Every structure is written in C-alpha cells, then in structure tokens.
Amino acid sequence: MTINERGPEGDRSYAAVSERFSMPLDEAMLTQRAVRKVLPDPVDDEIVLRCIELALRAPTGSNGQNWEFVVVKDRSVLATFARRYRSAWRIYGGIGERVTAGDPSMSKILAAVEWQVDHFEEIPVVVVPCLRGAVRFAPFPTIAQTSHYGSIYPSVQNLLLAARAVGLGASLITLPLWSVAMARRALGLPLSVQPICMVPLGWPRGRYGPTTRRPVGEVVHLDTYGRQPWRGVERADSQGAAG
C-alpha cells in the first residue's frame, strides 16, 4: 500500500490545494514520512507561507517566539549548501553504509539521502528555521539546551505535517549545516541567530510506502523505567488510518 500520493498534477496553486490543510490530524501523522526525491517545479510562495504560518502556532519556551525562518530559493545559495552537504556526506554516508550494511530499510533511506545530496541545487525551496539568542536558561544550565531546542522543533514538526497534508514532499535534515560559520555567511545571519535545521520542500517524485515504528508498548514505561505493562499487548487499531 502506498500512502503518499504524488502532488497534484494540474493546478498546484495555493487556491487549488489549500483545502488539503484540513486533512484529519491522525491521518497526517500516520502518513508522514521523509520525502526526499522531489521535482524541481516551483512551489507557490503562498503554500510555503501557509506552512510556516501553521508552524508559528507551536509552543515556545516562555512564549518567546524567538524564531526566524529563512526561505531559500536562490540557486547560488542552494549550491553553497549543496557543496557542504556533499563534503559531509562523503564522510557520514560512508559510515552509514558500513554500519547499516545488510539492513534493507536503512539502505533505502541512504539511497534517498544520496539522491537529495546529488540534487540539492534543484530542490525548489529549502526552509531554514533559526533561533535568535544563544542557548541560555539561567539559572538552570542543566535544562538550558533542551529548553532552547524545545522552542523550535515543535514548530518544525508543524511545518512537516502541514507539508505532508498539502501533498508537498519534505524532510528534516541538519547535515548541510555542519559548518555553522559557512551557513551564517551564506544566509547573512548575524551571530545572534542560530540556524537549527533545514526542511527541503518540493512536489514528490513517485510514490512512497508507509513507515515502520517500534510498537508503542515497547517504548512506554509506567512510573519507572523498565516497567512496561503494555509490552506485547496488541492494540486493536494500532495501525489507524495507515492500516
């Protein structure tokens, strides 16, 4: 069963696709997946803006809303990140191939990332969510990091879900940002603004199957780690809309 339809073949304007944002929540979540192979065809700015507008409804620590979103469409900026992505992938992808040798689902993921690495300049839109302000949560340094990233990744997930609902291919990557200094230069970011991740967007090429996940009973613990009363319990509708 394939669950991610190709983007609309005909009219891909905001007006033509906007009602898709009302996809049932559980269906959007159950059918979300990284879609890395996308067409070079342009994406209507209004669609991208609406996805980001929905991203802005996510929570931020102390309601700081200290986020900025750089929408990259300029080919030369993308080419700069493509070079960084390739140089990092030569190292990271090589490790991945050795570590995951013989695991067919990981091999598929690696092949899709490889495609993205090779075609990065052709991706029509890449959104770069950023945070203003350094990691700090004085007087509690132990939770400073988690509170910092907890103020941006919920919005990134809204962005990914909104893209999925409207039929846009999307994925969450960080590897092209491995040189933060280069990323700041390429995007004109001041030192006070940290690029957090990248979300390449485009109309999907081809079809995609469902994801697989560890069963909920295996990852849930009751009151104390290791106490797993729901382990092995078959849940009637555990596949939900993806079943």
Add this chain to the structure above:
Amino acid sequence: MTINERGPEGDRSYAAVSERFSMPLDEAMLTQRAVRKVLPDPVDDEIVLRCIELALRAPTGSNGQNWEFVVVKDRSVLATFARRYRSAWRIYGGIGERVTAGDPSMSKILAAVEWQVDHFEEIPVVVVPCLRGAVRFAPFPTIAQTSHYGSIYPSVQNLLLAARAVGLGASLITLPLWSVAMARRALGLPLSVQPICMVPLGWPRGRYGPTTRRPVGEVVHLDTYGRQPWRGVERADSQGAAG
C-alpha cells in the same frame, strides 16, 4: 471567542473520544495552546497510549527511534517532581514577574504556571519523553546538539497536537527536570537515558482563548536574513480556522 472546549463531561473513555483524533490538521494547530489548569480526574490509559502512538510517527535522526516515554501516574513520583518544580519556580517565577511586569498576556501565563506548580501532584498523567544515548553526531560536533533534540521534539509536538485534538489539556515544560540526577532517580532512568521534557495531561478546567503570534511576514526572510518581502502583507485567511 474561546476555542478550547472543556473535555467531554460524560463518557471520557477512549471509545467515546477517539474520533476526535481526526480533527482537521489546521484546526488542531490553530487552536493548540498550553492548557495548564486541569482536573484531577483520571485519563483513560488508551487515550494516552494513542497520543504516544501518534507521537512515534514523527521523524528521528537516521531513523534512530531512540526514544522512550515514561508515563507517570504514581502520586509519590509526582510529589517528588512537584517539590523540584516549586524550588525552581521560586527562582524562575520571581525573575519572570520582574521581567514581565505590566505585560498582561505574560502575567496570565505566569499565573497559569503558578497554578500548575501549586497543583502538580494532582495532575492525572505526566508524560516524560526521553532519549537513549548521549548528544553525539560524530564526526560533526557542531550539529550534534540540534540533531539530538531534533529526534525527540517533533514527537513531543505530535503528542501535544494529539492531546489538543482529543480535548485533553497539555503543556510542554522542562523546569521540574532542572536536577537531572534527581529526575533519573525518581524515574529509575539509567545514565544512558536522558529525560528531555515533561507533558502534563488532564481534562481542562474552564475555557481558554486563542493564542497570539507574530505575523508570518515578520519572521520569514527570503534567501538572506533581513530581506522580508512579505512583511506587512495582509494575508487574506491568516486566521484560518481560528478566525
């Protein structure tokens, strides 16, 4: 206009509320907000498990799925976190009051957190999302942190959205975790498992108004930071389902 209805008054079983998980995606996002004042009434385990099951569909770095979710219902464990929350709040809340004096919307948030601090033991369920494995993304230390937290907060946002859809009050907090050693002891977590945040869940008390957000044109930059072509542009349906 109030947008968060009270939880169902009568039957609050999974069977009675499960169709709410199919709320339109955009409506769930546009009406999401921190709901801290919750009733002590129990929440059906099946509902909590379904929220976590939907959380598990979010992406993780290299598809690691290295997450664990501790569901805390034990009053004595909650009392331990309540004490830590109170001691941290004496410091942090005091700073907050001085910094936000005269800002009515922040005063409301502070009052709601204060309520949560005072009633933490009465919250029926607190979910603690955790990550196995330390922050590491060799050979790229610069993106190790962001990749780490990017493997859990998307799932936390799914959890929050699922709770919102089904009518459960939820919020995202980190302050009770300021002593990571204490949190590990209270939850029986091995050193290899890091508690990331807490999501208190319960049926809402009272009604809640909509959130306010910076307009999308103010936070979006095109290709380079500071270039904001959509600044001041009024978007026709910018309020969407919340309008």
